[in-house]
Every structure is written in structure tokens, then in C-alpha cells.
Amino acid sequence: MNSRIKKVKGSRALKRTEDFKAQDVSSDRFLLPKRRYMTGLDGLRALAILAVLIYHLRQEWLPGGFLGVAVFFTLSGYLITDILANGKAAEDGGGTLRLSLKEFWIRRARRLLPAMLIVVSAVVAGAWLGASSPLPELRGDVPAALLYISNWWFIFHKVSYFESFGPPSPLGHLWSLAVEEQFYIVWPIMLAAGLKWIRSRISLAGWVLGLAAVSAALMAFLYEQGTDPSRVYYGTDTRGFALLIGAALALVWPSGKLKLQVSRRASLLLDSAGMISLVLLGFWTYNSDPYDDFLYRGGLFGIAFVSAVLIAVLAHPGSRIGGWFSARPLVWVGRRAYGLYLWHYPVMMLTTPQLDSGGSHWLRLFLQLLATFLLAAASYRWVEDPIRQSGFRGWLAGLSTTMNVWGRWKRLPAASLLFILFLVLFSFIHLYLPPTLLGSTDASGKSGSSTTVLPVFQNKPEQTGSHEGKAPSETGPTVPTSQQTTGGEGAGTETALPPTVDGHSPEGSQTAENSSAVQSSEEHSSEAGRPQEDTSDQLQAPQSANQPDDSAKPSNGKPSKENPHGTGGDITAIGDSVMLDIEGDLQKMYPDAVIDGKIGRQMADVPAVLQRLAEEGRLRETVVLELGTNGAFSNKQMKKVLAALKDAKRILLVNTRVPRPWESAVNQALDKISSTDDRIQIVDWYQASGGQTSYFEQDGVHLKPEGAAAYTLLLNQALSDK
Known part of the structure; x- marks a missing residue:
């Protein structure tokens, strides 16, 4: 017993x-x-x-x-x-x-x-x-x-x-x-x-x-x-x-x-x-x-x-x-x-390509997951678990034994094969999948997010000066080289192009320091009555299926079938730094429009902006809102904006293309709120810019001259639709 x-x-x-x-x-x-x-x-x-x-x-x-x-x-x-x-x-x-x-x-x-x-x-x-x-x-x-x-x-x-x-x-x-x-x-x-x-x-x-x-x-x-x-x-x-x-x-x-x-x-x-x-x-x-x-x-x-x-x-x-x-x-x-x-x-x-205007591709997602699991498995098998069991000294001794004992050489081919496979995966992702494949060009109009992270990060303070000091052109379309502006404090100075993501101005453009001399404020608002630059060039943009052709002509000052808003005296456009990117082109098309853009602006800031513009008599009956570049917003915040726009006859909400986690949240919120108010019209920049990598700077958000022109034409088409 x-x-x-x-x-x-x-x-x-x-x-x-x-x-x-x-x-x-x-x-x-x-x-x-x-x-x-x-x-x-x-x-x-x-x-x-x-x-x-x-x-x-x-x-x-x-x-x-x-x-x-x-x-x-x-x-x-x-x-x-x-x-x-x-x-x-x-x-x-x-x-x-x-x-x-x-x-x-x-x-x-x-x-x-x-x-x-x-x-x-x-x-x-x-x-x-x-x-x-x-x-x-x-x-x-x-x-x-x-x-x-x-x-x-x-x-x-x-x-x-x-x-x-x-x-x-x-x-x-x-x-x-x-x-x-x-x-x-x-x-x-x-x-x-x-x-x-x-x-x-x-x-x-x-x-x-x-x-x-x-x-x-x-x-x-x-x-x-x-x-x-x-x-x-x-x-x-x-x-x-x-x-x-x-x-x-x-x-x-x-x-x-x-x-x-x-x-x-x-x-x-x-x-x-x-x-x-x-x-x-x-x-x-x-x-x-x-x-x-x-x-x-x-x-x-x-x-x-x-x-x-x-x-x-x-x-x-x-x-x-x-x-x-x-x-x-x-x-x-x-x-x-x-x-x-x-x-x-x-x-x-x-x-993941930084400039990823087409969104994520399933093949890239699969390869990223595969590489992640292979690396984690290898780390656990050959690093984490041995050190946990034997300590650092025991792990090093085990490596030495593996190299010296013939019986354990059989492990090396497997490790070598895994390492080679890892290199092949990364090489394939970088070298053999072009951006047109890595980012799909789906133009279905459905909002979606490109591949990115819960944790995205703002540029360090020393890298944000070029955007902080950006001075948009008073008039005229954005062009690759700096332009002379006339009138106001910026007379005789040059405007800088949008900076690249590393905080430096693009090659051949004016430096951020010179740009800040034009306008020290982060906020910029232009309106009728300011001296306009005398230009005779027509606004040009590349032809595409998403872009109108006939609407590219600047206004002659009178409302017409093609341009019912004339010089834009009934338009107020409010936005963030993307609005600053298109300000020159939009001001040329609508010289009398109020354009108010500010770097880093959020939807929560808009009620105060609307109140200020109303007090100044510059809040018109047609309002364009371009926001969401800097982050998502709640339905409650959007309702506050609509309450401040109770007297507006027409509201245009421009959706966003930003390779950040909040992209889909912003676009879905705009779609949702548009169904609650008959005055609201969605301007689908997300669809129009799909796959158009040439429109964007390196950050995938701010616009090159070609993108600014296309954006302006899209807005003009939306404004022309009754």
C-alpha cells in the first residue's frame, strides 16, 4: 500500500x-x-x-x-x-x-x-x-x-x-x-x-x-x-x-x-x-x-x-x-x-513607402506579417529563450559550443536559410514591388487608411520651423520656383515651397528662415481688396479622368454657367496647411474669396475661426472646409461647426488623403455628417488623388504645384455644381 x-x-x-x-x-x-x-x-x-x-x-x-x-x-x-x-x-x-x-x-x-x-x-x-x-x-x-x-x-x-x-x-x-x-x-x-x-x-x-x-x-x-x-x-x-x-x-x-x-x-x-x-x-x-x-x-x-x-x-x-x-x-x-x-x-x-497615395496592397501586408512572424520566431528561438534559461554567459557559451561541436553544425543551415529568407523578403518589398503595386489605385471612393501606426509622431521642434514660417503666395498659382509677391508686408520677398518631411525646404526653393521673414504668423488669411499680382498665365493642371478641363479658366469677374460664383465674393474657404498649399491657385481663380488657412488647425478650432470671420464680416454664404489633415474629430465637434454655420446656404466638406491612422476616421465622419444636412456636399479629394503620387510632397500630405492645381480644379468643379 x-x-x-x-x-x-x-x-x-x-x-x-x-x-x-x-x-x-x-x-x-x-x-x-x-x-x-x-x-x-x-x-x-x-x-x-x-x-x-x-x-x-x-x-x-x-x-x-x-x-x-x-x-x-x-x-x-x-x-x-x-x-x-x-x-x-x-x-x-x-x-x-x-x-x-x-x-x-x-x-x-x-x-x-x-x-x-x-x-x-x-x-x-x-x-x-x-x-x-x-x-x-x-x-x-x-x-x-x-x-x-x-x-x-x-x-x-x-x-x-x-x-x-x-x-x-x-x-x-x-x-x-x-x-x-x-x-x-x-x-x-x-x-x-x-x-x-x-x-x-x-x-x-x-x-x-x-x-x-x-x-x-x-x-x-x-x-x-x-x-x-x-x-x-x-x-x-x-x-x-x-x-x-x-x-x-x-x-x-x-x-x-x-x-x-x-x-x-x-x-x-x-x-x-x-x-x-x-x-x-x-x-x-x-x-x-x-x-x-x-x-x-x-x-x-x-x-x-x-x-x-x-x-x-x-x-x-x-x-x-x-x-x-x-x-x-x-x-x-x-x-x-x-x-x-x-x-x-x-x-x-x-x-511602407512614405509617399503611399494609393493605400495598402494585400501583398505588402502579407509580406510584412510574414517578416514580422519570422523575426519574432527567430528571436525567441535563438536569443530570448536561451538567455532566459541560461543567462548571458550561458548563451554565449552555447553559441561557442554550437560553432565548435560538429554534431550541432546541423543547426546552422536552418539559421542561415531563415536569415537569407528575411533578406529576400525585405529586398523584394523594396526592389521588386513598385509604388503602383505597393499602394493600390482603387478609385472606388471608399475611405480607407494606408498602412501606418498607433503611434505616429510629430517632427521634432527643430524640424518644424520651415512649416511654421511658411508664407503662402498672396496670388497666383504655386510654381516650382519662388515667385515675387506684391502688396502688404510681403512685397518684394520670395515665398517658400512646402518643406520636405525632414524639415528642409525642397532643392532650389527659398529657405525657411527667409520664408519666415515674409510672415511670422502661423495663420494666413487673404481676401478681396488686397493687391493682386498681375499675371496673364492660365492656371494649368495635368489632364486626368478625375480633373475637369473647362473649369480651369480663371474668373472674368461675372457669374456664368461654368463659374456661377464669379470672382468668389460669396465664398469663404477655411483649412489647415493644405489650404495654404492651394491658396495661390484658388485666389487666382476666385480673387474675391476669403481664404483662411493655418498650420496645424483642427476641427475643434473652427467655431472660434467662424466667429472671428463673422465679426469681421468675412463669413460668406458658401463655406469650404478643408480639415482632418492633423487628426480626427468627434461628431460633437462637427455639430458645433454646423451650428456656427447656421446662416450658410452651402457647405463644402473636402475629405482627406493623409497616410496616417486617422484618415479613414476623418472621411467616415464627413460622410456621416453629410447625411444629416442638405446643405453639405462632399468634395472627394481622396478619390481624385488616388494613385497620384506626383501630386504630393515626400510626406504624402502636402501638395506640389501639380497637386495644388488639381485640388483647385476639383474645388472649382464642386463649386460649379448646383
Whole structure:
């Protein structure tokens, strides 16, 4: 009998040993006694990273995919606190923290640093080899990434997550890793103090939730409706609540003390809570976007709580839903989620044409995903997992052994083949897929987003001066060389062309400094009564199926069938820097029109602009609005604009083509609001500019002379339609 009992105990011990060996630090846990490896959490991690990947590939497919990062935060808070508070402390029976903080931080470094260093090195090499190099931005981004302070670097340098014309930084996504690493440094010390002074885990969890509430309240307090929310989106202080909610869960729901067997009723309750949480997260992921006020005024706080409920269910061995999330494909992806997150954004940024007027092509998306998964798998197999198990010295010794022992040379062909395949993929993307294939030329008119990121970034302060000082031509069409302007403060000076994305003026144009001498203000408004340049040239534009031919003639001052607005005395045009790009052409066609453009203008700014123009007597009965280049807007903001335009007889809304995540959100919002007011007409610049790469500067947003002429002709055609 005793021998039989020993055999049973021995088999169970063997099973625990096998589970012990199978544990993986990709789930952020140490190899400690009495700990289960919760594969269901790997499944949750897989769904979260897939949501992020889809969001960055095509935002319109999953507008709230960025919420995967919020789930990661809560999951990390739970797992890290479960390691610290419920590891050896549970075994010792005490309430104090027994695990060495030094050991914890060393293990965190082993887990996180190697793969990140490889990614940063690869990004620098890729940027150096690329035709359009982001190396100037990387000079600051790389040190910030290595020090895990990317989020604060972006905050203090005014690098927006939501508004930018410059190319997104390939390291922009590391802001979230910076938030987590800062938490890993500070939280163990705070937890040790809490465990020492507060013996009750429930009471300590209450204090932690109090800190989380303070963080969420700070987010709501700092957030300003209608402004760029990057400060609250990046900040450790304003995103810490998600990590703290996960930490509070670990204090009251330790994985090592959850019962293996539960009643049928308890199992049903667990699964019901898990399914409700999963449905809610799915709903928010599908219906949210980064510009919702709801998110920053309690929404993300609620999402963190719902995520915590799902984590609690998946962590419990008595839940059936945990078994569903333990499917092998999900576990495989979940264990490599860290590598997938590290690699996906640089791969997309370095293989997506900056000038991508046609949108994304399925072949490019497939190759980007394939390259991401191959790199993440290779990183996990040959870097992350060996270093996790053996440390840096053991990993180096293993490499040496692999090179010296004949029996292990068989591994080298596979590694070499993978490396070659990776190079072939990148070469194919860059060399053999022309822009016309990489960006489809679909002219269906449906709004869509080109491939880009949840984190896009504004040019650094030292790179924005050329746009800040841009002085649009008072009259006349934009031309490749600078023109003399007459009248006003700009008499006898030259106007500069739009700058390229690196902050420099195009070759052959006037410098930004000279341009700023023409007009120091960011805002520029022209109207009837200003001296007009005497030009006899007709406005010209390339012929295409999307462009009218007969409407290219400038007005003779009288309304006609072709030009019912005459000199434009009944037109007010309001916009952002794109309006400044077309100002010269539009002013020539409609000399008496009021044209008011400003760099960086948002829809939230328009009610004040309309009030000012109305007070000045310059708000006419036909209003053209060109906005959305700098970011999306809410339906509430758009309704405020329409309320300010209650006396307008006709409103033209120009949709946008901007290779940024908010493109589809802007165009869909304009389509939606147009159905609510008979005065509104949509001017479809998105369709007209599809595939027309020659229209745009390097940033894919601002217009070259050819694009400005085409834009003006499209507006004239829309204005001529009654």
C-alpha cells in the first residue's frame, strides 16, 4: 500500500517537474515552487498582440486594436505582482516580500533587453540603408529607447501619437515598454513597503486601487477635449492605473492559491464572467478609436477593470474558457508576443513607402506579417529563450559550443536559410514591388487608411520651423520656383515651397528662415481688396479622368454657367496647411474669396475661426472646409461647426488623403455628417488623388504645384455644381 502511494506521489512530482521545466518567462514569471503555468494567459496575450498588429496594418479593420496595449498593461501588472508577492512569500507563510529585488531586476533584464537591443540595432541599420532615412529622429529615439524613457522623451519633445506629417519613428512603439519598465523599477519597492506595513492583502489591494483611481483621475484632469491627447496617452502617471489594477488583482487572486477543482456552479460563474468580459473587450476593440473622449474620461479605466476580470477567469484552473484560450496556436503566438510587438512596427515603417497615395496592397501586408512572424520566431528561438534559461554567459557559451561541436553544425543551415529568407523578403518589398503595386489605385471612393501606426509622431521642434514660417503666395498659382509677391508686408520677398518631411525646404526653393521673414504668423488669411499680382498665365493642371478641363479658366469677374460664383465674393474657404498649399491657385481663380488657412488647425478650432470671420464680416454664404489633415474629430465637434454655420446656404466638406491612422476616421465622419444636412456636399479629394503620387510632397500630405492645381480644379468643379 505504501509503495503504491509513493508511486502515485512520485508520478505527481514528476508531472510538477515537467510543468516546472515547461514554464516560460514569456509569461513574465520566474521558476518558483507552487506556481502553475497559465497557458490561458498566453492565449489572451496572443489576441492582444494580434489586435495591435491588425490596427497598425489597417486601422479601419479594427479601429480599437490599440486597446491591446491596455490589456498588456493590466496583464503585466498581474503577473509581476503575482511573482513578487505570491512566490516564496507564500511558501514562508509570511506577509513580507522574500524574493530578492536584485534577482527580480536581473531576470527582467534577461527577459527584455536582448531582443530590444537587436531590434534597435536592426532599425538603425535599416534606416541607414533606406532611401528615406529617419536617422535624424533616431538620434534621440535610440538613447530614449535604451534607457526606457521613450514615453517621456516623446512628451517633452512634443512628439504626438496622433498628429504628424513627418515619417513615424520606427521606435515609436517602444513608449509602452518604457511605461512597463518604469513600473518594474518602482513597483517592487512600493510593494515591499506595502507588504511590510499592511498585513492584510485585501487592505493593501484597496490602497493599490486607490492609487489607480488617482492615476485615472489625473488622466481625466489633464485631458482637454479637442486637443492632442498624447500627453495623457504616453504618461506613466496617467497610464499607471492599468498596471495597478492588475497588481491589485494579484494580491487578492494569487495563482498559487486558486483551487484546482471547483463546483459546477462556480465554474459556470467563472465562465459567464469571462465571456461577458471578452464580449465587452471585443465590442470596444471594434468600435473605439484613439480620438474618443470617452477613453480618457474613465473609459480606459473601465477597460482595465474588465481586462482584470478576464485575467482572473483565465488564471483559474476551474474555468473552461481558460482551456479555449490554451489552444496551441494561441499559446505559440502568446509566447512570442514580446518579439512580435518589438518587430512589427519597424518592419511596417521601414517597408511602407512614405509617399503611399494609393493605400495598402494585400501583398505588402502579407509580406510584412510574414517578416514580422519570422523575426519574432527567430528571436525567441535563438536569443530570448536561451538567455532566459541560461543567462548571458550561458548563451554565449552555447553559441561557442554550437560553432565548435560538429554534431550541432546541423543547426546552422536552418539559421542561415531563415536569415537569407528575411533578406529576400525585405529586398523584394523594396526592389521588386513598385509604388503602383505597393499602394493600390482603387478609385472606388471608399475611405480607407494606408498602412501606418498607433503611434505616429510629430517632427521634432527643430524640424518644424520651415512649416511654421511658411508664407503662402498672396496670388497666383504655386510654381516650382519662388515667385515675387506684391502688396502688404510681403512685397518684394520670395515665398517658400512646402518643406520636405525632414524639415528642409525642397532643392532650389527659398529657405525657411527667409520664408519666415515674409510672415511670422502661423495663420494666413487673404481676401478681396488686397493687391493682386498681375499675371496673364492660365492656371494649368495635368489632364486626368478625375480633373475637369473647362473649369480651369480663371474668373472674368461675372457669374456664368461654368463659374456661377464669379470672382468668389460669396465664398469663404477655411483649412489647415493644405489650404495654404492651394491658396495661390484658388485666389487666382476666385480673387474675391476669403481664404483662411493655418498650420496645424483642427476641427475643434473652427467655431472660434467662424466667429472671428463673422465679426469681421468675412463669413460668406458658401463655406469650404478643408480639415482632418492633423487628426480626427468627434461628431460633437462637427455639430458645433454646423451650428456656427447656421446662416450658410452651402457647405463644402473636402475629405482627406493623409497616410496616417486617422484618415479613414476623418472621411467616415464627413460622410456621416453629410447625411444629416442638405446643405453639405462632399468634395472627394481622396478619390481624385488616388494613385497620384506626383501630386504630393515626400510626406504624402502636402501638395506640389501639380497637386495644388488639381485640388483647385476639383474645388472649382464642386463649386460649379448646383
